Amino acid sequence: MSAIVGVIMGSKSDWDTMKLACDVLEELQIPYEKKVVSAHRTPDLMFEYAETAAERGLKVIIAGAGGAAHLPGMVAAKTALPVIGVPVKSSNLNGLDSLLSIVQMPGGIPVATVAIGNAGATNAGLLAAQMIGAFDPAVQERVAARRERIKRDVLESSETL
Numbered sequence: 346m347s348a349i350v351g352v353i354m355g356s357k358s359d360w361d362t363m364k365l366a367c368d369v370l371e372e373l374q375i376p377y378e379k380k381v382v383s384a385h386r387t388p389d390l391m392f393e394y395a396e397t398a399a400e401r402g403l404k405v406i407i408a409g410a411g412g413a414a415h416l417p418g419m420v421a422a423k424t425a426l427p428v429i430g431v432p433v434k435s436s437n438l439n440g441l442d443s444l445l446s447i448v449q450m451p452g453g454i455p456v457a458t459v460a461i462g463n464a465g466a467t468n469a470g471l472l473a474a475q476m477i478g479a480f481d482p483a484v485q486e487r488v489a490a491r492r493e494r495i496k497r498d499v500l501e502s503s504e505t506l
């Protein structure tokens with residue numbers, strides 16, 4: 346099946362974080378694609394990716410970037426698909442720069458921004474799954490089953506205190 350979620354990142358150095366979004370999509374059996382695309386370094390590719398995303402069958406885009414993280418917002422500017430922004434943890438400012446770059450979009454062009462770093466990337470995968478699940482009962486069931494497992498783990502963990 347062709348990809349319905351696009352996972353893009355500003356640099357290969359973001360992969361350790363963005364892989365966690367991909368892991369969730371794989372676990373929930375959602376077809377996805379992954380690619381390095383940068384608003385700064387490959388602006389033409391970024392435009393082409395965003396402009397053709399919907400016609401290629403993508404339903405959601407997850408975009409991760411660090412530092413001056415313009416990628417999620419610029420992609421959102423060029424597609425009507427929902428864009429989830431992942432602020433990758435930067436070395437100088439611990440990702441606060443990434444977070445603020447992504448979250449502070451002007452009115453009219455939203456980016457659904459998750460937390461900085463690994464937990465954010467995992468949640469981006471889950472959020473994309475929940476968006477897909479709103480129209481796909483099988484995916485919605487797998488998301489619900491995952492939550493049940495999390496709940497069970499938490500309940501069991503308190504028994505071992």
Ligand SMILES: Nc1c(C(=O)O)ncn1[C@@H]1O[C@H](COP(=O)(O)O)[C@@H](O)[C@H]1O
Pocket residue numbers: 354355356357358359382383384385386409410411412413414415416417433
């Ligand atoms: N923020 C962006 C964009 C963009 O927003 O287009 N392109 C690359 N980058 C970020 O630069 C950081 C350092 O990249 P390098 O490790 O390649 O120097 C990465 O976190 C990347 O997301």
